[in-house]
Amino acid sequence: MKIKKKYLYLLGFIVIVALAIVYRKDIKTFGTNLIDYAEKAGYITAGLILGLVGIADSSFFSLPEGNDFLIIYFTILNPKYMLWFVFTSAIGSVIGSLALFSLGRKGETEFLKRRFKRENIERVEEWFKKYDIWAILIPCMIPPPMPFKLFVLTAGILKFKYHRFIIATFLGRTFRYLIWGILAITLRDEIKYFFKHHLIETGIIIIGLIILLSIGWYLYNKLNRKRS
Numbered sequence: 001m002k003i004k005k006k007y008l009y010l011l012g013f014i015v016i017v018a019l020a021i022v023y024r025k026d027i028k029t030f031g032t033n034l035i036d037y038a039e040k041a042g043y044i045t046a047g048l049i050l051g052l053v054g055i056a057d058s059s060f061f062s063l064p065e066g067n068d069f070l071i072i073y074f075t076i077l078n079p080k081y082m083l084w085f086v087f088t089s090a091i092g093s094v095i096g097s098l099a100l101f102s103l104g105r106k107g108e109t110e111f112l113k114r115r116f117k118r119e120n121i122e123r124v125e126e127w128f129k130k131y132d133i134w135a136i137l138i139p140c141m142i143p144p145p146m147p148f149k150l151f152v153l154t155a156g157i158l159k160f161k162y163h164r165f166i167i168a169t170f171l172g173r174t175f176r177y178l179i180w181g182i183l184a185i186t187l188r189d190e191i192k193y194f195f196k197h198h199l200i201e202t203g204i205i206i207i208g209l210i211i212l213l214s215i216g217w218y219l220y221n222k223l224n225r226k227r228s
Helices: 005-022 024-040 043-058 066-077 079-105 109-115 118-131 134-141 148-157 162-186 188-197 199-227
Strands: none
Touching (some): 043 066, 043 079, 066 079, 066 162, 079 148, 079 162, 118 199, 134 148, 148 162, 162 188
């Protein structure tokens, strides 16, 4: 009997919450130690970490909100290097996206069909025909559950020019990460205290928001299909 993905995600969420409750003391200790370590780490090391996470998340792996969280994390510890963190994250995302983009330009449509539903692929193709470069720029700014990889692969399949893709991806990601950086500086003391003393609650809230956004995206697509 085949289990639907949405039920697996729900089960995974329940398991994570249960583990967080059971090991809450250890997690709080880990969170405090992690912040203490990061305060001593150099900005170059932090930038390299952000770049690598950006490459991984934007290519063949998925680390939802990875760079967003880390930019906030490193910025509240070293606010004067916020622009460096934003830049390395954006560059990493561009490099990772280029891997998928190049795959699409080579005509590897099977990977796209295995990963995404046919109606979603067709809808994104229509968006590219209608909005051109904005069809890649806007998804770069929007966090999950926006299927960013679908837009990247489709851009490659439609033979989008490399320089236009790179510019759009870099500008979109820079804008998104800059917003997080500014918020981190503005609310630095509050966020730092919150992470140190409410790490478990923060994790649960983030996971819950991702699930709610995913449900909203699913319902939105379902409503669109009915209208069609």
